Amino acid sequence: xxxxxxxxxxxxxxxxxxxxxxxxxxxxxxxxxxxxxxxxxxxxxxxxxxxxxxxxxxxxxxxxxxxxxxxxxxxxxxxxxxxxxxxxxxxxxxxxxxxxxxxxxxxxxxxxxxxxxxxxxxxxxxxxxxxxxxxxxxxxxxxxxxxxxxxxxxxxxxxxxxxxxxxxxxxxxxxxxxxxxxxxxxxxxxxxxxxxxxxxxxxxxxxxxxxxxxxxxxxxxxxxxxxxxxxxxxxxxxxxxxxxxxxxxxxxxxxxxxxxxxxxxxxxxxxxxxxxxxxxxxxxxxxxxxxxxxxxxxxxxxxxxxxxxxxxxxxxxxxxxxxxxxxxxxxxxxxxxxxxxxxxxxxxxxxxxxxxxxxxxxxxxxxxxxxxxxxxxxxxxxxxxxxxxxxxxxxxxxxxxxxxxxxxxxxxxxxxxxxxxxxxxxxxxxxxxxxxxxxxxxxxxxxxxxxxxxxxxxxxxxxxxxxxxxxxxxxxxx
Numbered sequence: 073x074x075x076x077x078x079x080x081x082x083x084x085x086x087x088x089x090x091x092x093x094x095x096x097x098x099x100x101x102x103x104x105x106x107x108x109x110x111x112x113x114x115x116x117x118x119x120x121x122x123x124x125x126x127x128x129x130x131x132x133x134x135x136x137x138x139x140x141x142x143x144x145x146x147x148x149x150x151x152x153x154x155x156x157x158x159x160x161x162x163x164x165x166x167x168x169x170x171x172x173x174x175x176x177x178x179x180x181x182x183x184x185x186x187x188x189x190x191x192x193x194x195x196x197x198x199x200x201x202x203x204x205x206x207x208x209x210x211x212x213x214x215x216x217x218x219x220x221x222x223x224x225x226x227x228x229x230x231x232x233x234x235x236x237x238x239x240x241x242x243x244x245x246x247x248x249x250x251x252x253x254x255x256x257x258x259x260x261x262x263x264x265x266x267x268x269x270x271x272x273x274x275x276x277x278x279x280x281x282x283x284x285x286x287x288x289x290x291x292x293x294x295x296x297x298x299x300x301x302x303x304x305x306x307x308x309x310x311x312x313x314x315x316x317x318x319x320x321x322x323x324x325x326x327x328x329x330x331x332x333x334x335x336x337x338x339x340x341x342x343x344x345x346x347x348x349x350x351x352x353x354x355x356x357x358x359x360x361x362x363x364x365x366x367x368x369x370x371x372x373x374x375x376x377x378x379x380x381x382x383x384x385x386x387x388x389x390x391x392x393x394x395x396x397x398x399x400x401x402x403x404x405x406x407x408x409x410x411x412x413x414x415x416x417x418x419x420x421x422x423x424x425x426x427x428x429x430x431x432x433x434x435x436x437x438x439x440x441x442x443x444x445x446x447x448x449x450x451x452x453x454x455x456x457x458x459x460x461x462x463x464x465x466x467x468x469x470x471x472x473x474x475x476x477x478x479x480x481x482x483x484x485x486x487x488x489x490x491x492x493x494x495x496x497x498x499x500x501x502x503x504x505x506x507x508x509x510x511x512x513x514x515x516x517x518x519x520x521x522x523x524x525x526x527x528x529x530x531x532x533x534x535x536x537x538x539x540x541x542x543x544x545x546x547x548x549x550x
Contacts, residue, residue: 108142108161111135116198116509118183118538130155133246134185136164166190171221172258179246181259181536188535192217195540196530202512208519214529216389216543223383223535224259225291229268231275231284239275241268241287259536263291267298267320274316278309290376295342299376300326301333314338325376335376346372346380348419353392355400355423370422372443374413378436381415383533390531390543391419394478394502397527397545400425404475407468407498409458409489414440414451416478416504421449428471429453461488468496476500485510487517494521501546506533508542515544522549 109130111120120135129152132143140162143155170176170184183191196213203210232240232251242254255272257265267289275281283306288299298320300313305328317324323342327333348370374380381387394416400406402424408417411429417440421427429440429451437455444451457463458481468474477498479486483506493501494517501523505511515525527545534540 108140111137111139111141113137114194116202116538118186118194124153128153132157134182135160136167136186138162138164139167173256174242174252174254177245177252178243178254179248179252180243180257182246183538184258184536191536192530192532195532195538198538198540199508199511199528199530199542202508203515206512206516206519208512208515208525210525210528212528214393214527216386216393216529216531216541218383218385218389218532218535220385221535222259222261222265223385224257225261225264225384226380226382227257227260227264227289229254229271229287229289231281231286233282239272239278239281241272241275260289261291263296264289267296267322270316270320271298274312277312278306280306280309283309288376290344290380292344293347295344296320296322297342297344297376298322298324299335300324302326302328303330304328310338344374344376346374346384346413346415348372348388348391348415350419350422352388353395353419353422355395355419370418370447372413372415372418373446374439375435378439379412381533383535386531386533386541387415390504390529390533390541391416393529393543394504395419395423397502397543398476398478398500400476405471405473406476406478407471407474408478408480409486410480410482411440411453412436412480414443416480417451417453418443418447418449420478421451422447425450425475427451430456430458430467432457458486459484459488461492464488464492465495468492472496474498476502478502478504480504481510483507483510485514487514490514490517490521493518494523497522497548499548501548503544503546505542505544506539508540511542511544515546518546523547524549 107125109122111122111132113121114137115121115131120132122130122132124130131152131154132141133156135141135157139160141157142159144158145153145155147154166187167185168187172181172184175184192215200210229241230251240251240253242252245252256268271287283303285301290297313324317338324338326336328336350368350370400420400423404425406420406425406427408427408429411417411431417427417429431437434455437453440453456467479489503511523546525544526547529543531541
């Protein structure tokens, strides 16, 4: 253990690849398709879809509809193959030069080769197709888009020291645990982008770089935070980290320990806030006419580890859309499930409604109560397991009657809730989803319970990726 975390002497390469297997239980199978393929459409994850001469489906990385390509098959399965382009014989008019130099290796932004408006159109098409599978027809879809490419205010960068002692900093390669060493990240906000090269220089200078597992970066309105995940304290390297924090003017913290890491700040712990402008949310006039003590800007305090949307601009547009759909008024009773730090609860309460927020994490419940108190808003909160059907029924029974319900669940969705809602005939339900597949499943439950889709919006929260946020407003049929 004396060498834990320290540099080791270089060792000769073994000649064996560390990519012997790909997650999914199938070993890579190298081979070329017998004939060129024509890409028919995009799959939900952004890969091109074609069929070989035998009719077998082939998913082709970084291929666009209409393109004719020669491919190499890197994974073969019973019902489909996975392939990459060897030669592109024709190019789509929608193909653009990826803005990031690491596009071909990094697994982060897999749609940079597709024109931005086409990316957004594809995301709307995915939602429409998944709903159609459930027999749900959608009308017009509102687009909630950001105005900037450098949007990502949160990121986690992996750190690795290879067998030759080289320190690498970056993100994972597609379908792999292999780390891609980066020098820039096109989607990071400028404050975080500016830290990449200084971090690389610092890691190279550390005496025990192997103690560092990853680095989390966070940019708020007035604070930039660097959090280091480290196996144990190292006095000499801690001094180097401290000098880095002072030179870069960042708040520096470290998660120390192997099994149950504890957060240690190198200076006073920063106060971290998310801000929401009420005027931009369309409730500035309502808040003043309601005669509350709330401010024109809401401040939502959070701590490292709390959930925070990566794109602040698009998040504000999503909150504004929910407020516009629900048109909250004084005297109404709203229930916000999976409430987080109060991202939707507080703006809705700012219009004069009473909001009851529910979270599974007790720490989040405390955060919501504190944020409501700080902003002088009428919000109550409780902890509950929202995946438990009996708990959900009891919660809805206790809070009934309700004027509206807001759902913002994790990727697994809110199936237990959507199965229970029909009994209480809540007039309006807004569902915010980060996974359109589970949203489609849950929407089918709501439709079966007598709800109808009134409005749909797709938020381009994650530019250059196939991920999206989908918002749907349901109204009960009576």
